[in-house]
Amino acid sequence: MLGVSESDSDEQIKTAYRELAKKYHPDRYDGSPLSDLAQEKMQEINNAYDEIQKTRSRAKNGAQNSGGAYTGYYGGYSGYYGGSYSGASSFPDIRRLINSGRIIEAEELLDGTPQSSRDAEWYFLKANIYYSRGHLEQASEYFTRAYQMQPGNPEFQAAYVRFVNMRRTASGWGGGTDFRRIDCCDICGTLICLDCLCGFSRGGLFCF
Amino acid sequence: MFGYIKPFEPELKINEYQTYKALYCGLCKQLSSVYGPFSRLTLSYDFVFLSMLSMSLAQDAPEFEKQGCFFNPLRRSPCCLECPQQDYSAAVAMLLLYHKTMDSLNDSDSLFRFALMPAVPLMKAAYKKAARLYPDVAAVMQQAMQKQYLLEKEKSESLDLACEPTAEILAAVFEPLSDNESQKRVLKRLGYLLGRYVYMADALDDMEKDQNRGAYNPLLFYGDDMESRRAYATDALYLTIAETGAAFSLLQTNRFSGILENILLLGLKNTVGLINIKKKGG
Numbered sequence: 309m310l311g312v313s314e315s316d317s318d319e320q321i322k323t324a325y326r327e328l329a330k331k332y333h334p335d336r337y338d339g340s341p342l343s344d345l346a347q348e349k350m351q352e353i354n355n356a357y358d359e360i361q362k363t364r365s366r367a368k369n370g371a372q373n374s375g376g377a378y379t380g381y382y383g384g385y386s387g388y389y390g391g392s393y394s395g396a397s398s399f400p401d402i403r404r405l406i407n408s409g410r411i412i413e414a415e416e417l418l419d420g421t422p423q424s425s426r427d428a429e430w431y432f433l434k435a436n437i438y439y440s441r442g443h444l445e446q447a448s449e450y451f452t453r454a455y456q457m458q459p460g461n462p463e464f465q466a467a468y469v470r471f472v473n474m475r476r477t478a479s480g481w482g483g484g485t486d487f488r489r490i491d492c493c494d495i496c497g498t499l500i501c502l503d504c505l506c507g508f509s510r511g512g513l514f515c516f
Numbered sequence: 517m518f519g520y521i522k523p524f525e526p527e528l529k530i531n532e533y534q535t536y537k538a539l540y541c542g543l544c545k546q547l548s549s550v551y552g553p554f555s556r557l558t559l560s561y562d563f564v565f566l567s568m569l570s571m572s573l574a575q576d577a578p579e580f581e582k583q584g585c586f587f588n589p590l591r592r593s594p595c596c597l598e599c600p601q602q603d604y605s606a607a608v609a610m611l612l613l614y615h616k617t618m619d620s621l622n623d624s625d626s627l628f629r630f631a632l633m634p635a636v637p638l639m640k641a642a643y644k645k646a647a648r649l650y651p652d653v654a655a656v657m658q659q660a661m662q663k664q665y666l667l668e669k670e671k672s673e674s675l676d677l678a679c680e681p682t683a684e685i686l687a688a689v690f691e692p693l694s695d696n697e698s699q700k701r702v703l704k705r706l707g708y709l710l711g712r713y714v715y716m717a718d719a720l721d722d723m724e725k726d727q728n729r730g731a732y733n734p735l736l737f738y739g740d741d742m743e744s745r746r747a748y749a750t751d752a753l754y755l756t757i758a759e760t761g762a763a764f765s766l767l768q769t770n771r772f773s774g775i776l777e778n779i780l781l782l783g784l785k786n787t788v789g790l791i792n793i794k795k796k797g798g
Contacts, residue, residue: 331765342705345698345766442708443676444755474758475751478785
């Protein structure tokens with residue numbers, strides 16, 4: 309499940325867990341129509357890690373609880389999905405509808421709000437609706453608007469920053485395409501890459 | 517419109533590269549066998565991606581065999597044998613080819629039209645055959661093309677709305693690749709996002725050409741100059757690519773995850789870079 313083997317060290321397993329936790333982190337799927345699936349996946353990963361920890365603790369004769377670092381990570385990611393708003397909302401019904409995937413109804417209610425009541429939260433919820441539907445440009449605009457109207461709000465700020473990062477890096481996790489952890493620019497300078505270029509198609513190569 | 521979904525080759529393992537080539541060969545052969553030799557012209561990286569995605573979700577693994585190549589008779593290389601996943605990909609290629617051709621016929625000059633004419637009856641036949649095999653996909657495509665025609669006629673300024681017909685087509689093409697309800701949701705989202713990507717990449721690529729011809733291109737409504745439009749388009753593409761990665765992470769594949777990850781997490785971004793380099797070069 310975690311992609312590790314029995315012979316891996318505790319450190320390696322912790323690293324593997326962290327990588328997966330970053331990948332399926334609720335922040336990456338906040339507001340996404342697939343957030344419930346991400347939550348399921350996160351739960352599976354947590355369970356798997358839990359199992360491994362238990363097995364290893366038992367093997368160590370219970371002398372040492374190696375769960376120090378993992379509880380910190382583990383504890384933070386449960387039940388975070390589907391709306392993390394901790395303050396008082398002006399639109400609790402609409403939030404509930406969005407969280408249960410009833411986007412069309414949510415939008416109807418939201419659009420029915422008079423212009424004068426359209427505060428930062430209104431724009432934030434509208435952004436979520438666009439995001440759900442896949443209208444990412446509109447979502448981006450409205451998240452920005454909500455943040456500009458109320459920059460102190462952590463929820464609006466998180467969404468805004470997340471979208472800014474995605475626009476800049478084309479990635480939703482780790483702040484970069486760090487999969488396989490190879491710095492392409494290092495390779496470009498070496499003969500290995502030149503060798504590759506000769507062997508591969510002449511379709512163009514862009515090292516980023 | 518095609519060729520924007522391809523791997524970032526320097527990061528492919530050698531065996532992944534060889535597998536990819538074998539799938540390319542396999543699709544070429546299957547296209548020819550089902551729709552005739554001319555259909556090979558539709559062969560592009562995007563349809564190889566589609567067969568690979570389909571195969572990654574299938575129960576049974578595809579089979580390979582060393583075969584000769586029509587275009588390079590001196591070599592015998594591994595080729596993927598005929599299978600239902602390639603059949604689907606070939607059919608989708610035929611459906612899209614037909615629509616693209618009819619589109620080109622409508623807004624091209626008479627010389628180009630004249631050159632396309634003899635191909636039309638062949639394409640119509642291929643279209644009919646593919647549509648009979650996969651009527652639901654054909655129907656969605658038909659509706660989406662109508663929607664595209666209308667929003668272009670109205671000169672819609674919304675990039676999201678302009679992408680939507682293509683997005684809806686790919687969502688409908690990807691959804692049937694699994695029977696599992698959760699997987700279907702992921703596939704639908706993945707297809708929608710890739711459709712956005714393809715439309716936007718094409719719009720970015722054709723920005724100058726469309727401006728000169730007075731053709732519809734939603735990017736032309738932004739900013740005052742090409743430089744700022746290009747920057748905006750790149751941002752929008754990056755956002756869609758990021759979401760594509762997030763959706764793909766939730767897909768449960770049985771094989772080919774390395775190549776698929778390469779394509780979606782590295783290839784798409786690389787392609788945008790290539791398009792931009794082309795522009796700067798003049």
